[in-house]
Amino acid sequence: MFSHLSAQNESSSLLRRPGAEDQGPVFERVLPAYSPCSERFKIGERNFNRQYAHIYAARLMQMRALLTERAQQKWGPDVHMRNLCDLQTGEQCCIVGTLFKRMELQPSILKEISDEHNLLPQPARTKYISETDELILEDELQRIKLEGKIDTARCVTGSVVAVYGAEKNEGKFTVEEYCMADLPSQTARPVLGSDRFVLLASGLGLGSSDADSMLGLQLLVDMVTGQLGDQGEQSGAATISRVLLAGNLLSQNTQDKEASTKPKYLTKKTQAGSVEAIRLLDELLVQLVASVPVDVMPGQYDPTNYTLPQQPLHRCMFPLSSVYPTLHLTTNPYQANVDGVRFLGTSGQNVCDIQRYSSMNSHLDILEETLRLRHLAPTAPDTLGCYPFYQSDPFILEECPHVYFSGNAPSFESKLIKGPTGQEVLLVTVPEFSSTQKACLVNLRTLECESISVSAFCGDDDDESEMNVSH
Incomplete structure (x- = not known):
């Protein structure tokens, strides 16, 4: 242009x-x-007395219906939708929940206090991911560790997703596929x-x-x-x-x-x-x-x-x-x-x-x-x-x-x-x-x-x- x-x-x-001498x-x-x-x-109203757990509960409640509909579009209307408390070992099903990524390198207030007292100096980092990170899926009542076909390094805490698979070894949920809510209308x-x-x-x-x-x-x-x-x-x-x-x-x-x-x-x-x-x-x-x-x-x-x-x-x-x-x-x-x-x-x-x-x-x-x-x-x-x-x-x-x-x-x-x-x-x-x-x-x-x-x-x-x- x-x-x-x-x-x-x-x-x-x-x-x-701007001057007025050259008027064009x-x-x-x-x-x-x-x-x-x-x-x-x-x-x-600005009220900071509330617990932050409420925002996760509201997020999951608002998005559960969206993810359920998206899961049924992806895996068929007959896919078994389960809450974590209803899981049965070996059953192929779909769960909607909030991801939590347990990260060893994630900064915390305790580490900052340690830094202040020179107890445990932490190196400066641009990324906090590591190979030991674990993904956990949570709903309103329970949580379960995830394994299988889901990219742990790419995912972040707070994402609401639908995972399809089964609970198999040692109480872990083996993911075969997962989906996101995708674009709204x-x-x-x-x-x-x-x-x-x-x-x-x-x-x-x-x-x-x-x-x-x-x-x-x-x-x-x-x-x-x-x-x-x-x-x-x-x-x-x-x-x-x-x-x-x-x-x-x-x-x-x-x-x-x-x-x-x-x-x-x-x-x-x-x-x-x-x-x-x-x-x-x-x-x-x-x-x-x-x-x-x-x-x-x-x-x-x-x-x-x-x-x-x-x-x-x-x-x-x-x-x-x-x-x-x-x-x-x-x-x-x-x-x-x-x-x-x-x-x-x-x-x-x-x-x-x-x-x-x-x-x-x-x-x-x-x-x-x-x-x-x-x-x-x-x-x-x-x-x-x-x-x-x-x-x-x-x-x-x-x-x-x-x-x-x-x-x-x-x-x-x-x-x-x-x-x-x-x-x-x-x-x-x-x-x-x-x-x-x-x-x-x-x-x-x-x-x-x-x-x-x-x-x-x-x-x-x-x-x-x-x-x-x-x-």
């Missing part, structure tokens, strides 16, 4: 206002119909007459000391608002109908410096962040919202609650941009309809957590796995912080999205997958902008996705920087 673009700009003008033609930006659908992720995507784009970006990392990242971010803002390029490029920018910022707007550097030295159980997870970084974010947002609607999701390093679902950032932090009705402060996870195209996504904490506790490495593969599990964050609350929901689990997918994304990924990837009843979902991993200088564009008409690469580097003159946009 945008051709290669090169421009000379003074390195000090990071947050410049005005391109109308087509604003799509928009309806937020994130109400189920908003928390009213999907509403038809409308037919649009022209290309309209939603720009996805994440990991802006404001508050870091990387000047090139800030220069690239300003270039991205100028490109979206039509301040760069010739008339053709400005006309292309007008087709960007919405901007979605998927978390980690602030850099990790804005967190409490003591957080890296204290054990996690003593660390206050929610930090206010740098006042300067918030001011800078507000100045960037006011440039965007004056031209295009912007949805702002919180992330791991942003000043809101740490546990999922994260609540919207407070409007009082944005005195400049909050006066615009085009600024939408949303929850993480995020869900909305844009011109009839349903978007669903997170700032990436759920995907990164699954990556640590499973053999899966690709963020795109993990996105697809959670979609087929029909659950946004199966590892919550075991290894991912979440609110102790009591009666229902809001992370269960009740309707299939058209675009399913996660932010703060190491690289850009996208893939169109299909469900068992013809569902089509575009999976997108949104790269961390501060490290990759990339964002991505989703075409609402074709459901195609492309990346935008923004680079900023110093030229021969120290007072100037050359900046490029390409895709």
Whole structure:
């Protein structure tokens, strides 16, 4: 959509206002119909006195009927459905339950206390899986160890699955096959007459000391608002109908410096962040919202609650941009309809957590796995912080999205997958902008996705920087 673009700009003008000296033609930006659908992720009464066992019970109760129906489709309507308490040795049957993965390397509060007192120092790890891990299936009353044809390393705690096999040796259930709930039903995507784009970006990392990242971010803002390029490029920018910022707007550097030295159980997870970084974010947002609607999701390093679902950032932090009705402060996870195209996504904490506790490495593969599990964050609350929901689990997918994304990924990837009843979902991993200088564009008409690469580097003159946009 945008051709290669090169421009000379003074390195000090990071947050410049568009000048009025060269007035050209005005391109109308087509604003799509928009309806937020994130109400189920908003928390009213905040009560942390409840036990987390309730969320597992609610999850299993909500998904049991889905898994039973899916199992009967896969193994026939006459398959024997059993609870664990009704198991008979040697009987071929199907059980629906919640997976628990017993992991020797999984961090625990006791290990953190040992670290604090130098009793048992633990090596830093990027993954916590090992060959000794065991899978256990639980229902409301009992649990049983699993063996057989199920990939222990790939599975994660909290996944609700249906397993088919028999209880055989030493009280273990030998799995012959297993299935997940798979994609839920999907509403038809409308037919649009022209290309309209939603720009996805994440990991802006404001508050870091990387000047090139800030220069690239300003270039991205100028490109979206039509301040760069010739008339053709400005006309292309007008087709960007919405901007979605998927978390980690602030850099990790804005967190409490003591957080890296204290054990996690003593660390206050929610930090206010740098006042300067918030001011800078507000100045960037006011440039965007004056031209295009912007949805702002919180992330791991942003000043809101740490546990999922994260609540919207407070409007009082944005005195400049909050006066615009085009600024939408949303929850993480995020869900909305844009011109009839349903978007669903997170700032990436759920995907990164699954990556640590499973053999899966690709963020795109993990996105697809959670979609087929029909659950946004199966590892919550075991290894991912979440609110102790009591009666229902809001992370269960009740309707299939058209675009399913996660932010703060190491690289850009996208893939169109299909469900068992013809569902089509575009999976997108949104790269961390501060490290990759990339964002991505989703075409609402074709459901195609492309990346935008923004680079900023110093030229021969120290007072100037050359900046490029390409895709």
